[in-house]
Amino acid sequence: MGGSGSGRWGSDRGKVEHMLHLDIAQLQRMGLFRTVAMHVGWPNGARISVVRLARDSLRLLYRYRSHEGEAWCDVDERISITTTQQRLGGERRWFRCPTCERRVRILYAGPGFKCRQCHRLYYSSQSEGSADRANRGMFKIVKRLDPNEHFNNLPRRPKNMRWWTYKQLLQRYERYDTQWASAAMRRYGLRR
Numbered sequence: 001m002g003g004s005g006s007g008r009w010g011s012d013r014g015k016v017e018h019m020l021h022l023d024i025a026q027l028q029r030m031g032l033f034r035t036v037a038m039h040v041g042w043p044n045g046a047r048i049s050v051v052r053l054a055r056d057s058l059r060l061l062y063r064y065r066s067h068e069g070e071a072w073c074d075v076d077e078r079i080s081i082t083t084t085q086q087r088l089g090g091e092r093r094w095f096r097c098p099t100c101e102r103r104v105r106i107l108y109a110g111p112g113f114k115c116r117q118c119h120r121l122y123y124s125s126q127s128e129g130s131a132d133r134a135n136r137g138m139f140k141i142v143k144r145l146d147p148n149e150h151f152n153n154l155p156r157r158p159k160n161m162r163w164w165t166y167k168q169l170l171q172r173y174e175r176y177d178t179q180w181a182s183a184a185m186r187r188y189g190l191r192r
C-alpha cells in the first residue's frame with residue numbers, strides 16, 4: 001500500500017476473499033477521500049483505477065472480458081456513495097450497489113461492480129461457463145436446505161437434517177464457492 005494513492009490487497013484465505021472486490025472502508029484507509037484518484041491492484045495482477053468525481057460519486061476504470069480468450073473491453077463505470085450518521089458522531093460511507101441500490105460496504109467485481117447478492121443472481125441468470133455451473137451447484141444445495149431461499153447464501157441446518165449430512169453439503173457448497181470466485185476472477189484484467 002504505497003505512497004500517493006496506490007494500494008494492493010488480497011488474501012488467500014478462502015472463497016469470497018478470492019474475489020476481486022472494493023471495500024469502501026479499506027479505500028478510505030488508503031486515503032481515497034483525501035485524493036482524486038488511486039490505483040488498486042490485486043496479487044493476480046488485476047488493477048482498477050478509482051477516480052473521485054464528487055463527494056458522492058466514483059468512477060471505476062478497468063478492463064473486463066466475459067470469457068477467457070476473448071478480447072478485453074474497457075469499462076468506465078460510475079458508482080454512487082452514500083453516507084450515514086454514526087451514533088457517536090461522524091459519518092460512515094457506503095457504496096450504493098448499482099443494481100439493487102442497497103447500501104453496502106463491499107462491491108464485487110464482475111461485469112459491473114455489484115453487491116454479493118446481485119452477483120449471485122446475475123450468475124444464475126446467465127450462461128457463464130464454469131462460474132455458472134458452480135453457481136447452479138451451490139443453488140441446488142441452498143434449495144435443498146431451504147426451498148424459500150432466493151439468494152445464494154448458505155442457509156442454516158434444517159432441524160430435521162443430520163449434522164453429518166449438513167457438513168457434507170457445506171463442504172460441497174464451499175468447493176463450488178471457490179470455483180465460482182476463481183472463474184469470476186479470471187475475467188479481470190490490467191488497466192493499461
Ligand SMILES: [Zn+2]
Nearest residue numbers: 097100115118
Ligand atoms: Zn446489489
